[in-house]
Amino acid sequence: MAEIVRIRAATPNDASAISTLIRALAVRYIAQEFPADAANRLLGSMEESAIQGYMASAYRYHVAEERHQLAGVVAVRDNRHLYHLFVSEHFQGRGLARELWEVAKAASLDAGNSGVFTVNSSRYAVGMYEKFGFVRQAEVVDAAGVICIPMKLEPT
Numbered sequence: 001m002a003e004i005v006r007i008r009a010a011t012p013n014d015a016s017a018i019s020t021l022i023r024a025l026a027v028r029y030i031a032q033e034f035p036a037d038a039a040n041r042l043l044g045s046m047e048e049s050a051i052q053g054y055m056a057s058a059y060r061y062h063v064a065e066e067r068h069q070l071a072g073v074v075a076v077r078d079n080r081h082l083y084h085l086f087v088s089e090h091f092q093g094r095g096l097a098r099e100l101w102e103v104a105k106a107a108s109l110d111a112g113n114s115g116v117f118t119v120n121s122s123r124y125a126v127g128m129y130e131k132f133g134f135v136r137q138a139e140v141v142d143a144a145g146v147i148c149i150p151m152k153l154e155p156t
Helices: 012-029 036-044 049-057 095-112 124-132
Strands: 006-009 059-066 069-077 083-087 117-121 139-142 146-153
Touching: 006 095, 012 036, 012 049, 012 059, 012 069, 012 083, 036 146, 059 083, 059 095, 069 095, 095 124, 117 124, 117 139, 124 146
Parallel strands: 083 117
Antiparallel strands: 006 059, 059 069, 069 083, 117 146, 139 146
């Protein structure tokens, strides 16, 4: 039987599951290339309380779930900065990241975004963002041990 994934707006009740998912994926794919203090700062920014704080401010989160299991999450800050985009390993390679991005992008456009978006990509995700149309704005940036590649998407 095919899996049915539903994408919906996240609520504060989702913060714990979001934190659990993104922290595990960050440890596996991102934080291992950071010095310990930078990895701890990154993971601290993904704690449940931090997610709740983001939700209470200018961040919009959407979650993808299949049978009440969290499959992925996307967050956009200020309707223009892609802040989180994570998909559970079980669901990777099926286009779910793109689906989440398209939902978040549409919500931002509906809220007044002109079509310009930014993201600070991990090295691991650069290829995916390039497939979405993002373009590198600089090579690797090292901000006190937190490594990212600034990227931008502009309307075509």
